[in-house]
Amino acid sequence: MxxxxxxxxxxxxxxxxxxxxxxxxxxSWYKRLAEDGQHPRAMVISCCDSRVHVTSIFGxxxxxxxxxxxxxxxxxxxxADGKQHGTSATVEYAVTALKVAHIVVLGxxxxxxxxxxxxxxxxxAPELDEKTSFVGRWMDILRPGYERLAPGEPKDRLRALExxxxxxxxxxxxxxxxxKSAVEDGMxxxxxxxxxxxxxxxxxxxxxxxxxxAV
Amino acid sequence: MxxxxxxxxxxxxxxxxxxxxxxxxxxSWYKRLAEDGQHPRAMVISCCDSRVHVTSIFGxxxxxxxxxxxxxxxxxxxxADGKQHGTSATVEYAVTALKVAHIVVLGxxxxxxxxxxxxxxxxxAPELDEKTSFVGRWMDILRPGYERLAPGEPKDRLRALExxxxxxxxxxxxxxxxxKSAVEDGMxxxxxxxxxxxxxxxxxxxxxxxxxxAV
Amino acid sequence: MxxxxxxxxxxxxxxxxxxxxxxxxxxSWYKRLAEDGQHPRAMVISCCDSRVHVTSIFGxxxxxxxxxxxxxxxxxxxxADGKQHGTSATVEYAVTALKVAHIVVLGxxxxxxxxxxxxxxxxxAPELDEKTSFVGRWMDILRPGYERLAPGEPKDRLRALExxxxxxxxxxxxxxxxxKSAVEDGMxxxxxxxxxxxxxxxxxxxxxxxxxxAV
Amino acid sequence: MxxxxxxxxxxxxxxxxxxxxxxxxxxSWYKRLAEDGQHPRAMVISCCDSRVHVTSIFGxxxxxxxxxxxxxxxxxxxxADGKQHGTSATVEYAVTALKVAHIVVLGxxxxxxxxxxxxxxxxxAPELDEKTSFVGRWMDILRPGYERLAPGEPKDRLRALExxxxxxxxxxxxxxxxxKSAVEDGMxxxxxxxxxxxxxxxxxxxxxxxxxxAV
Numbered sequence: 111m112x113x114x115x116x117x118x119x120x121x122x123x124x125x126x127x128x129x130x131x132x133x134x135x136x137x138s139w140y141k142r143l144a145e146d147g148q149h150p151r152a153m154v155i156s157c158c159d160s161r162v163h164v165t166s167i168f169g170x171x172x173x174x175x176x177x178x179x180x181x182x183x184x185x186x187x188x189x190a191d192g193k194q195h196g197t198s199a200t201v202e203y204a205v206t207a208l209k210v211a212h213i214v215v216l217g218x219x220x221x222x223x224x225x226x227x228x229x230x231x232x233x234x235a236p237e238l239d240e241k242t243s244f245v246g247r248w249m250d251i252l253r254p255g256y257e258r259l260a261p262g263e264p265k266d267r268l269r270a271l272e273x274x275x276x277x278x279x280x281x282x283x284x285x286x287x288x289x290k291s292a293v294e295d296g297m298x299x300x301x302x303x304x305x306x307x308x309x310x311x312x313x314x315x316x317x318x319x320x321x322x323x324a325v
Numbered sequence: 326m327x328x329x330x331x332x333x334x335x336x337x338x339x340x341x342x343x344x345x346x347x348x349x350x351x352x353s354w355y356k357r358l359a360e361d362g363q364h365p366r367a368m369v370i371s372c373c374d375s376r377v378h379v380t381s382i383f384g385x386x387x388x389x390x391x392x393x394x395x396x397x398x399x400x401x402x403x404x405a406d407g408k409q410h411g412t413s414a415t416v417e418y419a420v421t422a423l424k425v426a427h428i429v430v431l432g433x434x435x436x437x438x439x440x441x442x443x444x445x446x447x448x449x450a451p452e453l454d455e456k457t458s459f460v461g462r463w464m465d466i467l468r469p470g471y472e473r474l475a476p477g478e479p480k481d482r483l484r485a486l487e488x489x490x491x492x493x494x495x496x497x498x499x500x501x502x503x504x505k506s507a508v509e510d511g512m513x514x515x516x517x518x519x520x521x522x523x524x525x526x527x528x529x530x531x532x533x534x535x536x537x538x539a540v
Numbered sequence: 541m542x543x544x545x546x547x548x549x550x551x552x553x554x555x556x557x558x559x560x561x562x563x564x565x566x567x568s569w570y571k572r573l574a575e576d577g578q579h580p581r582a583m584v585i586s587c588c589d590s591r592v593h594v595t596s597i598f599g600x601x602x603x604x605x606x607x608x609x610x611x612x613x614x615x616x617x618x619x620a621d622g623k624q625h626g627t628s629a630t631v632e633y634a635v636t637a638l639k640v641a642h643i644v645v646l647g648x649x650x651x652x653x654x655x656x657x658x659x660x661x662x663x664x665a666p667e668l669d670e671k672t673s674f675v676g677r678w679m680d681i682l683r684p685g686y687e688r689l690a691p692g693e694p695k696d697r698l699r700a701l702e703x704x705x706x707x708x709x710x711x712x713x714x715x716x717x718x719x720k721s722a723v724e725d726g727m728x729x730x731x732x733x734x735x736x737x738x739x740x741x742x743x744x745x746x747x748x749x750x751x752x753x754a755v
Numbered sequence: 756m757x758x759x760x761x762x763x764x765x766x767x768x769x770x771x772x773x774x775x776x777x778x779x780x781x782x783s784w785y786k787r788l789a790e791d792g793q794h795p796r797a798m799v800i801s802c803c804d805s806r807v808h809v810t811s812i813f814g815x816x817x818x819x820x821x822x823x824x825x826x827x828x829x830x831x832x833x834x835a836d837g838k839q840h841g842t843s844a845t846v847e848y849a850v851t852a853l854k855v856a857h858i859v860v861l862g863x864x865x866x867x868x869x870x871x872x873x874x875x876x877x878x879x880a881p882e883l884d885e886k887t888s889f890v891g892r893w894m895d896i897l898r899p900g901y902e903r904l905a906p907g908e909p910k911d912r913l914r915a916l917e918x919x920x921x922x923x924x925x926x927x928x929x930x931x932x933x934x935k936s937a938v939e940d941g942m943x944x945x946x947x948x949x950x951x952x953x954x955x956x957x958x959x960x961x962x963x964x965x966x967x968x969a970v
Binding site: 111112113114115116117118121122124125126127128129132133137140141143144145147148150153158159160161162163165166167168169172173174175176177178179180181184186190191192193194195196197198199200201202203204207212214219220222223241242243244245247248249250251277280281284293299300301302303306307308309310311312314315316317320325 | 326327328329330331332333336337339340341342343344347348352355356358359360362363365368373374375376377378380381382383384386387388389390391392393394395396399401405406407408409410411412413414415416417418419422427429434435437438456457458459460462463464465466492495496499508514515516517518521522523524525526527529530531532535540
Binding site for chain 2: 565569640
């Protein structure tokens with residue numbers, strides 16, 4: 111572990127500033143959270159992309175959202191095969207231990223992971239087809255979304271695939287027995303969102319319209 | 326997909342407030358980010374826990390950190406077996422595509438995932454031993470950390486295990502060839518942090534002291 | 541060049557300390573910055589005054605702000621006359637080459653340049669009226685700000701002139717065609733700040749209030 | 756002025772953190788600085804480049820360095836023609852009003868301005884030759900440095916030109932009568948530095964060696 115490095119000074123300074131302001135002003139709340147544990151009302155599944163800030167968009171404070179972030183906000187289908195499934199573990203913990211009331215899947219524009227999947231499926235990214243490509247194998251989850259894209263201009267199909275990443279994840283969530291039963295019991299609701307980073311717009315999947323509509 | 330629900334009204338209201346204020350004030354930055362793509366300087370791997378807010382602690386804005394969040398901020402060892410490894414995909418993307426300069430693993434106090442691992446290893450959580458337990462199988466990653474805990478009071482051992490979750494992840498990161506070579510080339514540095522939620526304190530792993538020390 | 545002198549020892553010592561600590565801890569980031577180039581999100585125009593530290597106030601690290609510093613944080617009006625305009629060159633580079641999203645003009649209390657302009661305009665500093673006075677001719681940029689000062693006590697008028705130095709610069713920035721079009725396209729936003737050095741306070745120009753208000 | 760925007764929230768947060776920590780801890784010093792005025796011991800002329808942090812490299816606090824930053828850390832030759840010369844005004848103020856003891860010209864690697872000058876002089880950047888190019892006209896200051904480059908590989912000549920930007924500025928500083936007399940009176944010394952951003956190395960011009968040598 112001799113490779114581990116100290117925290118860069120500018121982050122130390124910023125942390126100290128946070129401690130003296132945000133923390134100091136909210137100390138009682140942080141102490142409560144530490145003693146009573148978390149009771150988040152929602153789980154959010156979003157992308158790792160540095161441009162996506164779900165806590166900012168929804169004005170969320172500590173304790174409000176249980177947040178899983180991975181490449182392209184994907185949830186794989188249920189597979190209780192005894193293997194390591196990090197995303198499935200987050201869903202299991204949120205629904206069975208924390209009993210969240212909502213799961214929000216948040217997609218976004220200009221997603222590098224979705225772009226990679228698109229290129230791979232079009233045959234333009236052989237390196238992602240390699241067995242050793244972690245990104246490629248992870249993006250396989252989205253292949254069913256690619257298969258059902260309507261014909262059209264590449265940029266329109268790519269945009270549609272970003273939204274499919276949300277829909278595929280919602281569908282896969284329902285393959286988890288504990289998710290399905292909680293939804294059917296009215297204890298859990300699922301929501302699909304897509305954020306345009308440059309425009310700051312937000313769209314929500316509307317099952318009536320079978321489309322994403324502006325919030 | 327008839328199960329998908331509209332966004333709860335209170336989140337719609339908050340989003341609209343964000344759009345009219347934070348977005349409006351930073352519109353030019355979001356547009357730039359959308360056009361030019363992200364150039365985050367660091368990847369942060371933290372827990373899904375709703376009480377951990379890395380962007381708040383470090384005063385980070387959109388575009389600054391590439392953030393992966395999973396149960397107990399764990400990174401599995403490298404395994405290019407062609408299977409789905411969501412966490413490994415995030416590390417691969419951060420290091421090989423985005424070329425981040427830092428990876429920060431951020432652990433925290435009162436971690437439910439670490440508690441589960443501790444109970445499981447102590448023989449008090451048979452349900453986590455089940456093949457079908459996603460959380461249990463995910464927490465297997467931390468077993469080597471449990472094995473090397475010093476004897477002591479359970480609460481001290483549990484606290485030590487929270488920090489082991491950071492160390493095991495740092496060790497596993499170094500098993501990825503592209504991480505190891507970037508670290509050795511001086512292009513990437515790894516940092517281990519642990520946050521006490523109630524106290525608002527932050528500790529950084531110091532290889533000289535072989536311990537976490539207050540920032 | 542026989543007049544050039546070695547670096548004073550105390551600066552050599554400090555540099556060596558920085559190299560062994562801050563640089564060593566951030567080596568990977570500096571290497572990335574050197575290889576990939578800078579992508580600053582904002583340009584800051586502040587005074588040369590040794591008491592103004594924009595990177596400290598905003599916890600900024602290398603790579604974050606493109607910083608121009610001159611006497612009294614002034615920007616002259618656009619004049620494409622083929623002459624040397626150092627400040628105009630910085631604005632041109634920031635907006636057209638780096639495509640920054642924000643330009644922040646940061647004024648401050650007790651500004652020697654603004655004091656000189658005030659004295660000159662009041663007729664108390666004939667030496668600054670000389671053709672050969674570089675400071676006097678530079679401070680001519682602020683004369684329109686002096687002209688619109690409200691009557692009052694000299695110290696209040698001087699304080700007002702410090703803020704006019706920010707406003708005149710913001711107005712002059714908009715005379716640059718590439719600034720104006722970027723602002724109108726929503727790709728660039730301009731901000732006016734004023735820092736009270738002794739109090740550590742910060743005020744931001746609020747177009748609604750037509751005044752600087754505390755941040 | 757209706758175009759002026761509020762300060763982005765993340766900068767407000769960071770400022771508040773600074774106020775509660777760095778400012779609070781140094782309040783007495785800031786108040787002294789505000790009341791007694793600045794007495795900087797040195798002037799630093801460096802590039803606007805976001806990767807150059809002279810206060811960090813030299814561990815400087817508020818009040819220590821009077822800092823002018825422009826494109827490529829250039830100083831034009833003395834020209835008392837009654838026109839606006841922003842850089843000359845900073846030198847005049849530093850030497851005649853503040854009576855600094857040192858002027859340090861700090862160049863750096865990968866300088867975009869120097870690259871532009873190199874391309875322009877090689878005939879590869881006609882847009883910089885335009886009368887309307889502020890960057891081009893500003894970089895004309897460095898043309899004498901280009902003229903005396905030794906033949907060689909383009910990348911070696913470019914590196915040499917970065918150092919010429921320091922030497923040309925030192926030479927031009929000596930054309931200012933008040934600089935020359937202060938140097939000759941032993942009241943002021945001039946120093947030429949060059950910083951390699953990626954390596955964190957620093958070189959100082961040594962008139963004996965007629966070369967930049969490692970500090």
